[in-house]
Amino acid sequence: MTTTTKQALKRSVCAAIDRNAERIIALGERIRRQPELGFKEFKTARLAEETFGELGLKPRAGLAITGVRADVAGAKDGPTFAMLGELDGLVVQGHPIADPETGAAHACGHNAQMAGLLGAAMGLLEAGAPAHLAGRLVFFAVPAEEYGDVEWRVEQARARRIEFLGGKPELLRLGHFDDVDLAMMIHTTSQPEMKKAGVAASNNGCIVKTVRYIGRASHAGGAPHMGVNALYAANIALMAINALRETFRDEDSIRVHPIITHGGSQVNVIPAEVRLETYVRGRTVEAILEANRKVDRALRAGAMALGAQVEIETLPGYLPLFNHMGMAEMFKANAAALLGADQVTESGHRSGSTDMGDISHVMPTLHPYMGGAVGAGHGADYAIADPRLAYVEPAKQLALMAIDLLWEDAAAAREILKTWEPRMTREEYLAFQRGISRTERYEA
Incomplete structure (x- = not known):
């Protein structure tokens, strides 16, 4: 050397x-x-x-x-x-x-x-x-x-x-x-x-979630009362998540940003299945887990409001x-x-x-x-x-x-x-x- x-x-x-x-x-x-x-x-x-x-x-x-x-x-x-x-x-x-x-x-x-x-x-x-x-x-x-x-x-x-x-x-x-x-x-x-x-x-770190709302298909014009609208259930969940934002502390840097990956199959059919994906981000592990619990409540609320089912898959992120x-x-x-x-x-x-x-x-x-x-x-x-x-x-x-x-x-x-x-x-x-x-x- x-x-x-x-x-x-x-x-x-x-x-x-x-x-x-x-x-x-x-x-x-x-x-x-x-x-x-x-x-x-x-x-x-x-x-x-x-x-x-x-x-x-x-x-x-x-x-x-x-x-x-x-x-x-x-x-x-x-x-x-x-x-x-x-x-x-x-x-x-x-x-x-x-x-x-x-x-x-x-x-x-x-x-x-x-x-x-x-x-x-x-x-x-x-x-x-x-x-x-x-x-x-x-x-x-x-x-x-x-x-x-x-x-x-x-x-x-x-x-x-x-x-x-x-x-x-x-x-x-x-x-x-x-x-x-x-x-x-x-x-x-x-x-x-x-x-x-x-x-x-x-x-920030994050948790990742996939969500599936299951409703019941029906004719959107002729018999909407016979269906369960999975898209509306998802929309209510998204509104509930937005309502939660004022509960997130500034110092926790929480970010929740869902997208709809499948919103229905045909416009004249009440959507029977709707799928979402979202991250739940935060500055600390504790903040992420707390925000995740709130998001889960909001997701369940959408199903409750419409009488739908919801499947929530939580995945480890970063x-x-x-x-x-x-x-x-x-x-x-x-x-x-x-x-x-x-x-x-x-x-x-x-x-x-x-x-x-x-x-x-x-x-x-x-x-x-x-x-x-x-x-x-x-x-x-x-x-x-x-x-x-x-x-x-x-x-x-x-x-x-x-x-x-x-x-x-x-x-x-x-x-x-x-x-x-x-x-x-x-x-x-x-x-x-x-x-x-x-x-x-x-x-x-």
Whole structure:
């Protein structure tokens, strides 16, 4: 191992990433134009596997169906640091480059995450960084962060192809994080107030629900009195949920946003079956569970009012995210050095959800944001406006964090782990998530 300094290694890695900038951008754009839904990201996973192979790595593929993991050992033993990139897109109607068959689009920037992950691997390996680090680097392409396509995923769970409906929970269940000590990913943002880079303290978690109202069909014009209108039952439930909103405390950041996925079969038939899906989000597990109880009451009320039946399926979603603020300080320092201190922000709580929250309950975790996108997240106008900021700079920030954590006998990582207290063990996590799952039937 040749002698170098930490700063010299950082400069060397950043220079290597700059040399690969065109390749990194091309990967990000290629992924952007082949969006795939969660647990179906076969093309993107294959691209990740091939790219890791071209870098001389020996990736393991097919983890939780489409996950791909490649490991690199450092010069000596030490903690394992995982860098993550998410594979999936989501259904966004009207997005200009949505898949015409599935409706999938990269309207949340996961293509940029993947470009950053692959770019970090290029930079660290080309610069020979592992020879100067203690521990192990993990480059992990992970599936199914977007909690959508719920009906299909439930079918997969019933067929025992998966248990949990999100990618990282499923990877945790399967043990693919058992040997990981710290984890990080970088999410693209289109919010101008976050400037070029930013860190939030925390994010909401969520529970997911599917709901089925069962009424009785009848002629909507000639004999409506002989039917039981499942759509009206669902509408009353939605109104009851809206009436509950003033009972939600501001500090709990509760969000409930149902959709009707099936509203009836024909306009001149009283709807006999109506289906809903909803999230119940909140800042803490306790707040989520309390809001969930209220939502269940509202759902039962709809059935009671119309004399219908309701089937409520509650599914484990994602736990609240708690960023490790020591890791956040390292990220902010690196981002300020490359982008300028005035371009780095820090915020409090965000009300979206991510399965990185599940990871944050079992190990020190960081989930910062970087810019480069415009338009509404999950919107039809979402696009990458600054490819270098969206694709190349995150590669540098992942790589610089790896150096900070694992440099000099991994002193920084060891210090974090020495004081870290997990919110849950893996076993406690699995028991909690499994305890959420239930199906209840109520007949008025």
